[in-house]
Amino acid sequence: MTTAAETRPYRSRSRLQHFMIQSAPLLLALIILAGMGVLYVVLFYRQLSRFPGNFEWTSVVNTSMPLVFAGVGQSIVVLTRGLDLSVGGMIDLANGLAATHMHSGAGSMLGWSLLVLLVGAAGGAINGVLVAYGRLQPILVTLATLSIYQGLAIKVLPEPGGAVPIEYTKILANPNGPTSLVFVGFIAVVWFVFRRTRLGVDVYAIGNDEEAARAHGVRVRTIKIAAYVLSGMFAAAAGLFLAATTTSGDATSGDVFVLTSIAAVVLGGISFFGGRGNAVGTVAGAFVLTLLINVLFFANIDPLYQSFFQGLFLIVAVLLGTLIRRLVGLRG
Amino acid sequence: MDASFSADFGEVHALVGENGAGKSTMIKILSGVLRPDAGTLEVRGSPVTFRNPHDARALGVGTVFQELTLMPWMTVAENLFLRNEPQGRTGLIQRRRLAARADEVFGRLGIEGIDPYELPAGLSLAHRQVIEIARALLGDPDILFLDEPTSALAEQEVDWLFALVRSLREHGKCVIFTSHRWGEVANLADRITVFRNGEHVATRDRLTEGEAVTLMTGRTIDRMYPERQPVADGLPAALEVRDLRGERVQGVSFTLRRGEILGVGGLAGQGQRDLFMTLFGAHRQTGGELLIDGKAQRIRKPSDAIRQRMGIALVPEDRKTEGLMLPMSVRDNLTLAVLGRVAFYGVLKPRTEQAYVRRAVQRLHVQTTRPSVQEVATLSGGNQQKVLIGRWLIAQSDVLLLFDITRGVDVGTKHDIYELMMELVAEGKSLLFYSSETEEMARLCHRVLVMREGRIAAELAGEAADAEAIVAASLREHAA
Numbered sequence: 001m002t003t004a005a006e007t008r009p010y011r012s013r014s015r016l017q018h019f020m021i022q023s024a025p026l027l028l029a030l031i032i033l034a035g036m037g038v039l040y041v042v043l044f045y046r047q048l049s050r051f052p053g054n055f056e057w058t059s060v061v062n063t064s065m066p067l068v069f070a071g072v073g074q075s076i077v078v079l080t081r082g083l084d085l086s087v088g089g090m091i092d093l094a095n096g097l098a099a100t101h102m103h104s105g106a107g108s109m110l111g112w113s114l115l116v117l118l119v120g121a122a123g124g125a126i127n128g129v130l131v132a133y134g135r136l137q138p139i140l141v142t143l144a145t146l147s148i149y150q151g152l153a154i155k156v157l158p159e160p161g162g163a164v165p166i167e168y169t170k171i172l173a174n175p176n177g178p179t180s181l182v183f184v185g186f187i188a189v190v191w192f193v194f195r196r197t198r199l200g201v202d203v204y205a206i207g208n209d210e211e212a213a214r215a216h217g218v219r220v221r222t223i224k225i226a227a228y229v230l231s232g233m234f235a236a237a238a239g240l241f242l243a244a245t246t247t248s249g250d251a252t253s254g255d256v257f258v259l260t261s262i263a264a265v266v267l268g269g270i271s272f273f274g275g276r277g278n279a280v281g282t283v284a285g286a287f288v289l290t291l292l293i294n295v296l297f298f299a300n301i302d303p304l305y306q307s308f309f310q311g312l313f314l315i316v317a318v319l320l321g322t323l324i325r326r327l328v329g330l331r332g
Numbered sequence: 333m334d335a336s337f338s339a340d341f342g343e344v345h346a347l348v349g350e351n352g353a354g355k356s357t358m359i360k361i362l363s364g365v366l367r368p369d370a371g372t373l374e375v376r377g378s379p380v381t382f383r384n385p386h387d388a389r390a391l392g393v394g395t396v397f398q399e400l401t402l403m404p405w406m407t408v409a410e411n412l413f414l415r416n417e418p419q420g421r422t423g424l425i426q427r428r429r430l431a432a433r434a435d436e437v438f439g440r441l442g443i444e445g446i447d448p449y450e451l452p453a454g455l456s457l458a459h460r461q462v463i464e465i466a467r468a469l470l471g472d473p474d475i476l477f478l479d480e481p482t483s484a485l486a487e488q489e490v491d492w493l494f495a496l497v498r499s500l501r502e503h504g505k506c507v508i509f510t511s512h513r514w515g516e517v518a519n520l521a522d523r524i525t526v527f528r529n530g531e532h533v534a535t536r537d538r539l540t541e542g543e544a545v546t547l548m549t550g551r552t553i554d555r556m557y558p559e560r561q562p563v564a565d566g567l568p569a570a571l572e573v574r575d576l577r578g579e580r581v582q583g584v585s586f587t588l589r590r591g592e593i594l595g596v597g598g599l600a601g602q603g604q605r606d607l608f609m610t611l612f613g614a615h616r617q618t619g620g621e622l623l624i625d626g627k628a629q630r631i632r633k634p635s636d637a638i639r640q641r642m643g644i645a646l647v648p649e650d651r652k653t654e655g656l657m658l659p660m661s662v663r664d665n666l667t668l669a670v671l672g673r674v675a676f677y678g679v680l681k682p683r684t685e686q687a688y689v690r691r692a693v694q695r696l697h698v699q700t701t702r703p704s705v706q707e708v709a710t711l712s713g714g715n716q717q718k719v720l721i722g723r724w725l726i727a728q729s730d731v732l733l734l735f736d737i738t739r740g741v742d743v744g745t746k747h748d749i750y751e752l753m754m755e756l757v758a759e760g761k762s763l764l765f766y767s768s769e770t771e772e773m774a775r776l777c778h779r780v781l782v783m784r785e786g787r788i789a790a791e792l793a794g795e796a797a798d799a800e801a802i803v804a805a806s807l808r809e810h811a812a
Contacts, residue, residue: 009431010444010447018449196424201414201425205403212399217384217415275404
């Protein structure tokens with residue numbers, strides 16, 4: 001039903017070019033993941049003269065899962081131009097609660113899982129209210145609540161110990177196969193839906209320009225609180241996965257996630273200025289960080305120097321990202 | 333602020349007044365962004381309260397705000413339908429359909445040349461403004477507020493907008509707009525309401541420009557444009573540009589004499605902005621030569637331009653993002669470019685700094701209470717522009733690149749800026765001047781260069797450089 005007078009829609013670049021430019025950070029994260037995977041396989045083969053098998057891949061997947069969840073939660077907050085340092089304390093707390101209270105039996109496992117997620121939501125709500133209504137800097141608020149949640153975790157589980165039911169480990173961190181990848185698929189679906197909800201649009205809008213978002217009727221404070229609540233819940237889920245993987249509890253084992261969750265977000269190509277990025281990139285970033293530890297191990301690097309090389313890698317990866325973005329002509 | 337006015341359906345109503353008179357505040361209240369301290373608001377004769385922008389939209393109010401509100405990292409289509417996205421049966425937003433829907437909207441509104449997949453940063457200021465307008469029209473509003481809609485638009489888009497507004501009026505809608513361009517107000521408005529210092533001064537069907545200026549400013553300005561002094565002969569050129577090339581600058585040559593105001597005209601987006609940015613070192617120069625005070629110089633970055641013996645300074649149109657540090661004080665903004673000169677081995681000398689600041693503030697009539705503490709963000713647009721010019725006066729720049737500096741500035745301040753320009757050239761400074769208002773260029777410049785696709789297409793001097801001639805020269809190629 002086109003008439004002769006009708007002009008074709010204007011396109012300044014091809015659809016593919018637009019896609020490449022706008023998805024460059026995500027694509028880069030996936031490329032780094034692929035590269036790291038190849039490096040891992042090569043180094044593994046050089047050391048052991050065989051390829052990594054089911055056991056090794058399962059181990060990589062299971063060790064990555066807590067970071068995957070913590071990173072996705074962190075992503076949502078970073079997209080609003082915030083930061084959640086309290087994920088570490090929340091993982092400690094969730095881990096401690098699971099290790100001390102959960103018993104075998106579907107009821108206990110399900111009940112305590114939901115309860116722990118609720119604790120995560122409540123902790124996130126405290127962060128969110130302080131940030132949104134208290135107008136405090138996210139880094140200050142969550143630095144304080146990090147300590148508070150760590151303290152609560154120590155109260156719940158004063159010294160390492162406790163146990164989670166073996167069935168729970170089988171469900172969340174099955175040692176016999178990488179079935180936890182189901183949860184990665186789950187996150188991808190959740191993210192796909194999230195981006196297509198009003199909440200998702202509002203989160204990105206706030207990160208783009210908070211004032212403009214307000215002028216468009218976004219309820220900025222409510223959405224910020226929602227972002228921190230989601231981050232708290234994802235951190236709690238990370239704590240549950242951590243408990244399942246280690247089969248016991250340690251109220252300090254979550255602390256490392258403060259920095260690694262941020263590193264995963266960075267590697268995933270999410271902008272710290274908010275409003276740009278994709279949590280699927282963060283998932284890739286989480287796997288990259290786990291693989292990196294394995295790569296360093298098989299490269300015979302003294303574990304003492306591990307964090308040195310982790311830092312070096314992070315800087316190189318971020319520089320590479322900036323370089324590529326400049327090459328494809330994306331500013332910022 | 334204390335003001336009342338009313339507008340009918342099928343009417344185009346103009347709100348005029350100086351910056352800070354309360355027009356934007358009024359529009360924000362009427363769109364639900366700000367809440368009134370007191371008073372009532374009636375829509376279709378019944379009283380309403382807007383708690384947020386959503387309430388206003390629900391009652392058929394659409395608004396284009398003065399500040400652009402596009403999301404920098406969302407595509408044109410995502411911006412256009414922000415919080416208004418097409419949803420499928422599942423209730424999920426159909427991101428795939430956004431671009432096609434945007435094409436539909438652009439087609440219906442007669443908008444051409446905007447790619448829905450582009451990011452706002454890749455668009456001209458005019459196109460960004462066009463998207464804001466298109467977005468306000470999406471909800472098919474009965475009442476449309478346009479706050480300074482034309483300040484970012486070039487003439488062809490202004491014509492587009494006017495046709496649109498007239499068709500809305502024919503369809504019985506109510507359009508309320510603000511503008512600092514008198515021609516537009518006279519041309520478009522059925523009724524005009526004048527604000528001064530937050531008070532409603534008058535509402536009239538007809539007003540002459542002189543009457544309006546008197547009502548707006550409370551003073552009589554007998555002539556808008558000051559007298560031009562001829563450029564003295566025999567002085568060496570301040571700036572000579574030979575075959576300059578850079579991003580969207582395709583070989584530009586001209587000479588800027590001392591004490592001259594040289595206009596750079598043409599349709600919007602013909603590389604004028606890029607020329608200014610290249611001369612200032614903010615865009616990369618890829619070819620050609622630059623002679624400053626007769627000597628070839630290479631400018632790679634803005635600090636090179638500032639540091640020249642005859643310094644080159646840029647006063648950009650988007651002063652909020654490219655020129656001023658909004659949360660910093662007037663003083664800090666003024667002395668930013670000369671910190672080396674007011675410091676002793678890196679430590680600031682407060683007294684020297686203060687002296688510089690005092691002189692600039694007095695010279696430019698910047699309306700500020702305490703320059704050392706008042707944040708630039710709290711100044712009106714015109715005063716912000718003066719601070720920026722003041723910075724380069726302190727830096728003793730001899731060549732000023734003035735890019736659309738009167739955009740969104742009220743009559744009184746415009747007048748001050750024109751007089752300041754004349755004073756500057758009388759002192760032997762040289763100005764390269766671009767304005768989106770051709771009339772300004774015709775009245776102020778000694779010569780006008782017309783740019784087309786990154787090249788100088790014509791040069792008009794003296795009496796020949798009137799507004800019609802500039803427009804004609806800008807359009808010549810396009811008509812053919």
